[in-house]
Structures are given as structure tokens and as C-alpha cells.
Amino acid sequence: MLSGSLVRYGSAGPQVAFLVGAAKARPAKAVVMVGGLTDGLLFAPYVERLSAELSRRGWLAVHASIQSSWQGYGTGSLDRDAADLRLLCQHLRTRHDVTGVVLLGHSTGCQDTVRYVQRYGPAASAGDHDSADPAPELLATILQAPVSDHEWLCQYPELLPSVRSARELVAAGRGDQVVGRLHVADNAPITAARLLSLYELGGDDDMFSEGLPREAVQRILGPVGARPCLLLVSGADECVPYQDAIPDRAAALKAAIGPSASVSIIPGAPHNLAGFEAEAATAVCAFLESFPNGSINT
Numbered sequence: 001m002l003s004g005s006l007v008r009y010g011s012a013g014p015q016v017a018f019l020v021g022a023a024k025a026r027p028a029k030a031v032v033m034v035g036g037l038t039d040g041l042l043f044a045p046y047v048e049r050l051s052a053e054l055s056r057r058g059w060l061a062v063h064a065s066i067q068s069s070w071q072g073y074g075t076g077s078l079d080r081d082a083a084d085l086r087l088l089c090q091h092l093r094t095r096h097d098v099t100g101v102v103l104l105g106h107s108t109g110c111q112d113t114v115r116y117v118q119r120y121g122p123a124a125s126a127g128d129h130d131s132a133d134p135a136p137e138l139l140a141t142i143l144q145a146p147v148s149d150h151e152w153l154c155q156y157p158e159l160l161p162s163v164r165s166a167r168e169l170v171a172a173g174r175g176d177q178v179v180g181r182l183h184v185a186d187n188a189p190i191t192a193a194r195l196l197s198l199y200e201l202g203g204d205d206d207m208f209s210e211g212l213p214r215e216a217v218q219r220i221l222g223p224v225g226a227r228p229c230l231l232l233v234s235g236a237d238e239c240v241p242y243q244d245a246i247p248d249r250a251a252a253l254k255a256a257i258g259p260s261a262s263v264s265i266i267p268g269a270p271h272n273l274a275g276f277e278a279e280a281a282t283a284v285c286a287f288l289e290s291f292p293n294g295s296i297n298t
Helices: 046-056 078-096 108-120 149-153 157-171 192-199 214-226 243-257 277-289
Strands: 005-008 016-020 028-034 060-065 098-106 137-144 178-182 188-191 229-234 261-266
Touching: 016 046, 016 078, 028 046, 028 078, 028 108, 046 060, 046 277, 060 078, 078 098, 078 108, 098 108, 108 137, 108 214, 137 277, 149 192, 157 178, 157 192, 178 192, 188 192, 214 243, 229 243, 229 277, 243 261, 261 277
Parallel strands: 028 060, 028 098, 098 137, 137 229, 229 261
Antiparallel strands: 005 016, 016 060, 178 188
16 A cells, blocks of 8 residues: 555646655655556556655655546547646646656556657757746656557457548548547547547557657657666567567667667566566666666665
8 A cells, every 4th residue: 555645736637646755855856657548546556566665765756647547548649648747747846846757657658758758858849848837857768568559459350440430530620529439448438539649550659569660760769868768568568469579679669769778678577567566666776776877865
């Protein structure tokens, strides 16, 4: 069981965060965790163990709920998710004296993390930053279970009628219209634009598919390389079509990000690392301790 504080960082209903631990120093550092499709707070078994380890080392563990949490993803977008995370980070800066954050994304949360870096990271244009309401420095990113929603959804031929309808709606400029429910997940209502973003090769959500050209992957992931990045990979991820290809796929993502990226594969672990909580916490803490400025300890 975790003890912490539930805080509101925005006016929308889901815009809350669960803060675990009291930073031992001021200014503080935080690890902000965001889940994937259908997820909300405490999205995977390992986050409780990780939160305790972070707190023991003096970091604040922040569990983010965004407008796309639970069933909200169906009417959302990566840009909205990144804006929510930015608002949360600004709240951490102004209300909790957090000056440095590490973003940890799980599954589709990896896309949110990448989009945050694209929009608000070190290489983003000055116009994307709100100097009147500063956010903490982005210290690093962790992509846990970076897999392809395109490859996952293409396993379901029964989605094709909805996909065809979605293409027609988007072509007619009506991408924000709900095209149906994503019954292969949690039956969430989903707009035409979001369905295509997840389903199409090269869609807005498509960052980790094998079918993407190498140049496209480098363009998408290149900005992540401006800061240290850990690819925390499940060795038996059931969401990857061919599990024997997992090491090679992880190596390709590392190459696209650049020399600041490192890979940790947890053998035998499923998508959400259930049953491998200790290994997950160890990998994350080891990554944070490897920062050039020294230890995770504040």
C-alpha cells in the first residue's frame, strides 16, 4: 500500500496526480509516471515498488492521471496528453519546488513521453514554451514497453469496417466524430482521428512499428536523444508479434535515439512487468544513478 497526496493540477476532472514521498532536499526532483491505453493511476504492479524505492532515495514519485486516462484516450490525442503533462510539471514546479523531472511512460505512455520531448524538450522551438509559467528541467526519459499499437490493432480484422468509416470521416474533415467503440480493448468510444492515429502505419501514434522507414523513426525519436533515455523492455512482451525479435527491435530504437540511450531487457517479463517488480525498480534506479552528475540521492 502506498501513502501519499492526491493533488489537482488542472480544471478537467481527470487532471489529478498522486504524489508519493517527501523529497529530502529543496529544490526537489521527481519521476513522473504515465500509463498507456485504458490505464490510470498505479497503472502497473511495479510502480508501487518503484515509488517506495524512489522515495527512499529522496525522489518524489508522481503518478499522473491525464484526460486520456482510463477511457478518455478514445477522444484524445498525443498533443493533448503532452499538454496535460506539461501542466502537471508546471504545477510541480510552482507548488512543490520541483526543478527536475524524469518522464516514465508505459506502453502508449511512451508515445506521450516522446511527444512531450518533441513539444517541450531541449530541442523544441522557443514558441512551444510558456516562459510565464516555467516547468522543471527535463532530466531524462524512460520508455517502458515501447510497442506498436499499429501492429497490435492490425491483428483484429473485425476493426476494418470502423477503419474504413474513419478514413471517410477524416477525409471529410470530421475526424473528431466518434466512429464507434474500441471493443478489442475496453469498449471506449473512439473518434475517427484517434482510431486512425493508432491503427495506421505512420499514424500520429505510430513510433515503434517495424514497418516504419528508418529515417522516419530517427526523425520521431531523435529529439529524445538530447537527454539520457532508458528503454526498459519486457523480454516476453505479449504485445510484440514476434518475441524473438525483441532484442533487435530494442537495439534499433536505441540507434534511432542515439548514444544517450541505453537498453535494459528483463528476460521473461510480460508487457506490464507483472511478477518482475524488483527487477523493474532496480533497472530504473540504476539508470538514475548513472547520470553524469552522480547519484540518484539528493
